[in-house]
């Protein structure tokens with residue numbers, strides 16, 4: 001027994017020494033002079049476990065110890081984390097100085113080489129230009145909103161007296177609404193297979209890039225292949241027939257406009273995947289959380305309903321929502337818009353954005369080596385009591401002050417050269433969804449379902465509500 005205890009103590013001491021040596025070795029490996037302060041954790045794994053487990057508290061603790069710009073090793077990369085508003089702005093504005101998007105390899109592999117997050121410089125400018133033309137306010141007004149309206153009114157048409165998982169429904173809504181805007185006529189016939197593969201693609205982009213059977217990464221790559229086939233067939237069919245279409249795909253394929261950069265087929269396909277992917281989680285999660293917050297704040301729901309009922313009263317039941325119904329108001333702020341802003345702020349749908357250094361550079365007096373990732377972590381700004389008094393309260397009225405939206409701290413839609421081009425489209429989609437949902441129904445939560453806020457906002461077991469006619 002005594003011998004066993006001695007062996008146990010020796011094993012324990014040995015394990016402790018190995019751990020200490022590994023931690024020390026990893027710190028030494030990243031101890032180059034001038035690096036930002038901070039800790040690097042374990043070799044390979046770094047501090048990923050602490051980051052994922054403690055979430056926002058990990059960031060807050062590191063900031064308390066090392067300041068607003070510190071180093072860590074998370075999600076497989078040495079990373080400089082910036083929680084400094086001035087520096088964040090500088091990073092977002094200076095892609096040309098070697099601060100390019102730094103999204104994980106799995107995301108780049110699965111979303112494609114021509115995906116907007118994978119291209120820089122003049123190619124990014126061209127891709128972004130093509131995308132901006134596709135989702136401009138004029139396009140939303142003339143082409144996209146009628147499709148969104150038709151889709152949303154049908155999508156929520158048969159929810160009376162049902163228990164639904166609003167998380168699942170908003171995911172389907174975000175995907176299918178985009179698909180209708182992309183390929184309006186064919187969307188119904190391809191929806192089932194496409195959506196099934198798209199959900200696998202999304203999971204793949206959020207996984208480790210390990211190409212082994214059974215991994216989400218492998219499934220994501222396979223889903224990409226199937227999606228490419230669906231889209232190639234669609235493009236082929238359209239080229240082979242005379243029928244004219246009025247949707248995003250028709251616009252991307254058209255050769256009429258001489259001033260426009262003409263995309264190759266591979267670029268058209270990655271542009272479509274970009275649109276579907278970028279608007280998917282942001283729009284679905286914001287919609288789900290808006291339903292949640294409105295449920296928890298009946299007086300705000302009533303104000304919003306009043307506004308939407310007033311829009312409906314001017315119309316016949318079959319009349320669609322139009323741009324004029326949604327466009328910004330001149331003298332007051334629309335409740336529908338401030339509810340969306342407040343939902344995005346309080347739920348923090350986007351914690352921050354990722355960049356990568358293409359060369360060694362100095363930031364805030366520290367050296368950041370080439371190839372390091374930079375996490376522009378914007379979450380904490382959303383809870384800054386100086387900008388948003390009583391920050392944990394759901395209070396859309398704080399956005400009545402228009403200047404809050406134009407402040408440089410407003411990073412819900414990112415900032416600088418990569419600021420979200422889909423902001424107005426996203427707001428139009430969420431507003432139209434809420435319009436039909438709240439003017440037709442009341443709802444109550446079944447109750448007690450868990451909501452995770454980090455690293456992504458999600459309800460692991462779904463968010464079930466009982467819906468009845470209003």
Ligand code: HEM
Nearest residue numbers: 116275278279282283350353412413414418420421422426
């Ligand atoms: C509530 C809805 C939305 C939110 C909160 C949101 C948020 C963001 C954020 C934070 C970024 C910056 C990413 C970065 O700097 O790396 C971004 C970029 C982007 N968003 Fe959105 N987004 C929304 C809706 C949409 C929609 C509907 C689309 C559809 C086209 C879209 C397309 C894009 C694209 C293509 C980019 C990349 C732009 C570039 O790299 O130049 N977003 N979005």
